[in-house]
Amino acid sequence: MRQSLAFILMISLAGLQFLAILIVVFTTFVTSERAMLKHALGLMSQAGNNATEHTRLFLKPAQDLAKQATGMLTSGIIDANDHDALEQLLFQQVLSEPQVAGVYYGDEAGNFVYLMRSDGPGPVRTKIISHEDGGRSTEFVWRNTAFELVSEAIDPSDRFDPRKRPWYQSAASAKQPVWTDPYVFFSSRRPGITAAVPVILSDGTLQGVVGVDIELDAISQFLSELTISAGSTALILNENGEVIAHPASDQIVVQNEDKTIRFVGINEINDPVANAAFGKLAQSGPLAITGEVRSELEHDKESYLTLLAPIKGHDLPWTIAIHAPENDFVQGIKDNRRRNIWIAAIISLVTAIAGLMLAEVILRPVRAFAVRTSLVSQGEVSADTPLPKTYQELKRANETLIHEISQRRESEKRQRDLSRQLFHFSRVDMMGQLATGLAHELSQPITAITQNVDAAISTAAKMKDINPELMQILSELDDQAHRGGDIIAALRGLVRKDEGQFVAFEFEDLLDQSLKIVQHEADINSVQLVKSNVTQHQVLANRVQIAQVLINLMHNAIEAMTMAKTQSREILISARPQNSFLEVWVEDSGPGVAPDQPLFRHFETSKTDGMGFGLSISKTIIEANGGHLWYDHESRNTSRFCFTLPLLSTGLES
Amino acid sequence: MEPIIFLVDDEEEVRVTLSRALKMRGFKVKAFANAEQFLNGYQPSEAGCLVLDYGMPGMNGLQLQSELNRRGISVPIVFISGHGGVPESVEAMKGGAVDFIQKPFRQRHLIECIEDAFKVDAANRAKVADEVQARERFERLTVREREVADFMIANPSYTTSKHIGRELDISPRTVDHHRARILEKLEINSVAELIDLAARIESAIP
Known part of the structure; x- marks a missing residue:
């Protein structure tokens, strides 16, 4: 009981605690995960915008510079044919912004002034192609940042013609500023883009084109620094699905078999997540994204968030693509959840231990109570001893229990008393009963003998020649018979001791107690003991002797039914007042007694064991108690023994 | 008329031997196996x-005695008992029994009891006869004479x-x-005899 209560308490506390925490943890997790993912997409969107803006800002100076130079050339502030002045202007421009790789001007005549950043011998290199007098010269000049000459060279093998370059042609045909497609720069072999602005004279004729080169490596560099999350990657695609900017800038340029250089396709780049996420885009024609496209992706058992957004504000058909592993955003929450589950488990354990201790505290009075109750029930402690400090409920239970115990004790005591008395009775008074039985049985034949002797003496006295010896013999016979009678009278005196013990008692109470004594034997032999129509009647008799008779009769009935293997074994006991007597019937469903079988005689029995005393002693006892006992041969279906006992209220009868 | 011993005992051997012995002694005996x-x-x-035997199945000796008393039959009773308890004998004597003797008994003792009982019976019967005779004489008087x-x-x-x-x-x-x-x-000689005669039939006096 103790174990189970503590266990239940512990399990309930710990289990409920664990469940509650788990629910909280998971709901928190789900909502926060959702929030985090939303936030992540926001971040990515923002990063996309950032990249767009950055790209715009990055590219803007190129166009500005080109327009500035164009303005100067158009307005005539600088003469296009004055290569020195043009070089000076372009020199300033190439150094004005770090992303500017080169600035140049080509004209319709094929002249070309090109300033670019250089690794040496000077930081800036100028290339001038001049057509003078039908001849062509290509001159290289390296200068330091102060425009001082560092080195000079002439390249007679140069065949560069600006008019054949794509930037020139597209600007010339568009007659307005254009951006070229990204391409790999001729001189630096690096990916780049050119802002080309045509120089158109007031009469509308094309004079030349100013170009500003911007190396896209810088954008790749920017993208590599654009950290959205630890595992995120941002890249820029052109409309052909080629990667023009990627954090790993060295990967985006590949060499064709003919040694020409091109951008790597989105499907080719060594970025499996990007391949999976965006590879399909390039397969269905030119890439055209009008707005932000968000999606999720499962790749290699990991979830990724992806974002596609167009770069706005320019005429550039570029798309920025970002992918980031979901875990970058929710890993913290997942870790948190794992930690929380551990915390829940620990709290549950602590709660369980607390529950156990609590149960211990709660149980202490209960246990004390249980111990006390068991002591009370064993009789070690009196039921009146004060109850230890305990609960209201237990106190009430105790009161009921104590009441029950005292009642049971009382009934047990009565039962014990009767059993003890019966034991004593059967032990001590057995001899007396035997004597009484013998006295009764012997008195009949001796009476018959004395009567016959008397008859013989009477007859002899009437004879004429009476033999004195015969008379003597008859006289002695008479004497001896009466001596036997005297012995019987003496024997009879043995039971007289009980005569003073007549008391008035409730017959039903005594019957109940006797039934209890026989119950066990009845149960063993599957006999049903039934009490019917027994009403409350006070009888005047010797209680213990009457109990003995009842037990005797029931015992006989059980034995008879068991020996006869009767199917339905039942003993029915009833009692009814009859004149001034209580008439008691003890009926059984056994085979009954044959009409010619002698009952109530000592030493006469149908049983294989036993001396036949039971019935005769019972009869003797009942008669000694002023009633009589007989077998009712009239009873059809049952074997019925009857006896009577004087009722206490005999005074009413007379 | 010769008095009769009515013997009631359920024990056959006792009933047979006792009635035979009493007959031998010259008594007239009628034996019965039970009270009914x-x-x-x-x-x-x-x-x-x-x-009367005390212990019998069915109606026992004491019950028969009270039944006879109830019916107003005043035959004197000598109880014989195989058990012989003091309470029963007291009950029997209170009910008017002549004696209560235990089996086996000395024949002399039983005869004495029986003769006592006969005397009681004879006295009872004489008294009853006397009463009847006195009542007959009173019935000879006229209404006026009876008044006087x-x-x-x-x-x-x-x-x-x-x-x-x-x-x-x-x-x-x-x-x-x-x-x-x-x-x-009334076949008397004095008023004193008249009063004596009347006392013999108290019940006859209104």
Whole structure:
């Protein structure tokens, strides 16, 4: 009981605690995960915008510079044919912004002034192609940042013609500023883009084109620094699905078999997540994204968030693509959840231990109570001893229990008393009963003998020649018979001791107690003991002797039914007042007694064991108690023994 | 008429031997196996006594005794018992038994009891006969004579003719005449004998 209560308490506390925490943890997790993912997409969107803006800002100076130079050339502030002045202007421009790789001007005549950043011998290199007098010269000049000459060279093998370059042609045909497609720069072999602005004279004729080169490596560099999350990657695609900017800038340029250089396709780049996420885009024609496209992706058992957004504000058909592993955003929450589950488990354990201790505290009075109750029930402690400090409920239970115990004790005591008395009775008074039985049985034949002797003496006295010896013999016979009678009278005196013990008692109470004594034997032999129509009647008799008779009769009935293997074994006991007597019937469903079988005689029995005393002693006892006992041969279906006992209220009868 | 011993005992051997022995001694015996047989076979006009076994199945000795008392049959009873408890004997004696003796008994003792019982029975019967005779004599009187006789029985101190005449509103001469007729019819000689006769049939006096 103790174990189970503590266990239940512990399990309930710990289990409920664990469940509650788990629910909280998971709901928190789900909502926060959702929030985090939303936030992540926001971040990515923002990063996309950032990249767009950055790209715009990055590219803007190129166009500005080109327009500035164009303005100067158009307005005539600088003469296009004055290569020195043009070089000076372009020199300033190439150094004005770090992303500017080169600035140049080509004209319709094929002249070309090109300033670019250089690794040496000077930081800036100028290339001038001049057509003078039908001849062509290509001159290289390296200068330091102060425009001082560092080195000079002439390249007679140069065949560069600006008019054949794509930037020139597209600007010339568009007659307005254009951006070229990204391409790999001729001189630096690096990916780049050119802002080309045509120089158109007031009469509308094309004079030349100013170009500003911007190396896209810088954008790749920017993208590599654009950290959205630890595992995120941002890249820029052109409309052909080629990667023009990627954090790993060295990967985006590949060499064709003919040694020409091109951008790597989105499907080719060594970025499996990007391949999976965006590879399909390039397969269905030119890439055209009008707005932000968000999606999720499962790749290699990991979830990724992806974002596609167009770069706005320019005429550039570029798309920025970002992918980031979901875990970058929710890993913290997942870790948190794992930690929380551990915390829940620990709290549950602590709660369980607390529950156990609590149960211990709660149980202490209960246990004390249980111990006390068991002591009370064993009789070690009196039921009146004060109850230890305990609960209201237990106190009430105790009161009921104590009441029950005292009642049971009382009934047990009565039962014990009767059993003890019966034991004593059967032990001590057995001899007396035997004597009484013998006295009764012997008195009949001796009476018959004395009567016959008397008859013989009477007859002899009437004879004429009476033999004195015969008379003597008859006289002695008479004497001896009466001596036997005297012995019987003496024997009879043995039971007289009980005569003073007549008391008035409730017959039903005594019957109940006797039934209890026989119950066990009845149960063993599957006999049903039934009490019917027994009403409350006070009888005047010797209680213990009457109990003995009842037990005797029931015992006989059980034995008879068991020996006869009767199917339905039942003993029915009833009692009814009859004149001034209580008439008691003890009926059984056994085979009954044959009409010619002698009952109530000592030493006469149908049983294989036993001396036949039971019935005769019972009869003797009942008669000694002023009633009589007989077998009712009239009873059809049952074997019925009857006896009577004087009722206490005999005074009413007379 | 010779008195009869009515013997009631359920034990056959006792019943047979006892009745035989008593017959040998010259008694007239009628034996019954139980109380019911006796009640059916007994005529109250038969003089004698009842020798009754105490312990019997069915109606026992004591119950038969109270039944006889209830019916107003006053046959004297000698109880014989195989158990013989003091409480039963007390009950029996209270019910008017002559004696309560235990089996086996000395025949002499039983005979004495029986003879005592016969005497009781004879006395009872004589008394009853006396009563009957006295009642018959009183019934010979006329209404007037009965009136005078009753007055004399009720008032033994005022038996002069004058006194009676005044009380009954008749002349003393008539009273004298009635008195002579009363003494003649009742076969007595004096007023004292009249009172004695009346005492024998108390029940007859209104």
